[in-house]
Amino acid sequence: MTGKLVTIFGGSGFIGRYLVRHLASRGWRVRVAVRDVERANFLKPAGNLGQIAMFPASITDTASVAAAVHGADAVINLVGILYERGKRRFQTMHVDGAANIAKACAATGVKRLIHMSALGADPNSPSAYARSKDAGEMAVRGAYPTATIFRPSVVFGTEDGFxxxxxxxxxxxxxxxxxxxxxxxxxxxxxxxFQPVYVGDVVEAIAQALTGEGHAGKIYELAGPxxxxxxxxxxxxxxxxxxxxxxxxxxxxxxxxxxxxxxxxxxxxxxxxxxxxxxxxNVATGRRPGLAVFGITPxxxxxxxxxxxxxxxxxxxxxxxxxxxx
Ligand SMILES: NC(=O)c1ccc[n+]([C@@H]2O[C@H](COP(=O)([O-])OP(=O)(O)OC[C@H]3O[C@@H](n4cnc5c(N)ncnc54)[C@H](OP(=O)(O)O)[C@@H]3O)[C@@H](O)[C@H]2O)c1
Missing domain, CATH: 3.90.25 (UDP-galactose 4-epimerase; domain 1)
Incomplete structure (x- = not known):
């Protein structure tokens, strides 16, 4: 297979499955880094034979993260949790895991990193979720300063949780x-x-940020009309x-x-x-650019x-x- 290679962490989730399909249709080779490869196999028919490959990895395991980003032209982190349970803490998933990915990208010379945060990410938020999203952005920036960060409002689409x-x-x-x-x-x-944003618009913005110029180091707020x-x-x-x-x-x-x-x-x-x-x-502050930069009508x-x-x-x-x- 020819075409550039993108590794997507969280590619089997709600937004991920749309992104995998979208990038495959644009000719990317897609490596979906997941904990459970079997469960993510449903994504394979979204591309041509061999275009979409599953790769066993957990963002909490640095060796598997390094292996998953090896040789990739671009990396996207979509991993996130809404509540803490057992070992799955906001700090581990949103901050340490995100930092593991950013560090691995910097170490192996990955050209573009896209990190999914959330609208409301704020160090002073009363919510631990929102504070960890902010800390995750900082950790990513610290290791990989040119990462592009997206902060969506609630995302809607057929399989949404909202x-x-x-x-x-x-x-x-x-x-x-x-x-x-x-x-x-x-x-x-x-x-x-709330300012709900369509999942199709979110993945189009990500796809453009992967290849377009001027997105390095930017933070975008993605919100609906x-x-x-x-x-x-x-x-x-x-x-x-x-x-x-x-x-x-x-x-x-x-x-x-x-x-x-x-x-x-x-x-x-x-x-x-x-x-x-x-x-x-949970609405756009207007202090950051949004879908308009990508020419997307929400x-x-x-x-x-x-x-x-x-x-x-x-x-x-x-x-x-x-x-x-x-
Ligand atoms: N959906 C929204 O409305 C919304 C709004 C604002 C921000 N966001 C952010 O957007 C991102 C994607 O959201 P989503 O709704 O698509 O989430 P999702 O459906 O819950 O998907 C999360 C993905 O992360 C994977 N994952 C979980 N733990 C992992 C680990 N340790 N290592 C590797 N992969 C792991 C999950 O796969 P397995 O569990 O199978 O491993 C799944 O593919 C998240 O960061 C979320 O915070 C979403």
Whole structure:
């Protein structure tokens, strides 16, 4: 196979699978560095024979990281966690692991490194997640100063963890909650704000940053075309799932108490740290360049989200749709 070689850590995740497909379609040879090679094999058909290869590696293991970046023209780090469990701590994954990758890239002369951070990365954030994202950026910069850093808002797309979670909640719960500091019946009481960005736009920006000029050492904020508060998002979910649930605003102390219990689920619905993160708006600051630099017109969520929230509709609705399609 010819073509430049890119190593992607976290290539089997939500954003990763779109990126692997996108870069393969642009002629890159893709090495997907994953802990479980078998589980990532579903990515292979996204490219030509031999174009996409799995490579066993963990970002916490420096020898495997060095082997995974060896010979690569570019490296992308998409590894991230939303909650801590066992040995998987924010420090280990977002800071030490990111530093392992950056150091290995510097040592082996990799020409371009792209690091995925998150909007809200801040050393002074009340959330440990957001502080670790900031510390990760610093660690990457310290080892590889020309790394390009992306900070997306919530990312949406068919397999996302955000709209799908609320779609599932609309399916199961008699009401859909959102958390707010203010009176939920007032316009200002809609809860924290988000600027969701489409996964297709995110991977296009990354692809351009890999080959284009002027992206070295830059930090980009990736956000969608509109800002929504949590209440507005829940209304979209309600509408698209056709569940007609009550959308109920609850004060943040309720979230804090709920999180104490919900954090112990096998896949936590809410953790105390997420509640702290949720209290802060997740919108672009405007102090950093964004999708416009790449000539990308951000995709609205109203175009994409309905296509996959349909699966949470009541069964009669799905049946009706099938009959209409005949
Ligand atoms: N999705 C969003 O809305 C969003 C918003 C802002 C920022 N981000 C950031 O964007 C990045 C990608 O997000 P995502 O939603 O695609 O995450 P994801 O779906 O959870 O995927 C994470 C990936 O990391 C891999 N991984 C976990 N531990 C690893 C380790 N020790 N070594 C190597 N790989 C490991 C996972 O594979 P295995 O577990 O199979 O090994 C998986 O492929 C993350 O840094 C995230 O913080 C995402």
């Amino acid at each position: 709209f799908n979670l609320f779609g599932w909640m609309a399916q199961i719960f008699p009401f859909i909650p959102f958390f707010t500091h203010a009176n939920p019946h007032l316009p200002a009481g809609g809860g924290p704000k 509109r800002v929504y508060d949590m209440r507005a998002i829940m209304h979209i979910v309600n509408h698209e799932t056709q569940r007609q649930r009550a959308v109920v605003g609850l004060p943040f102390p309720v979230a804090q108490v709920a999180a104490v219990f919900l954090q112990f689920l096998p896949k936590p619905l809410l953790t105390p740290d997420q509640v702290r993160l949720l209290k802060i708006d 995709t609205t969520l109203e175009v994409v989200v309905p296509t996959y929230l349909k699966r949470f509709r009541p069964l009669q609705q799905t049946k009706k749709l099938r009959l209409q399609a005949r």
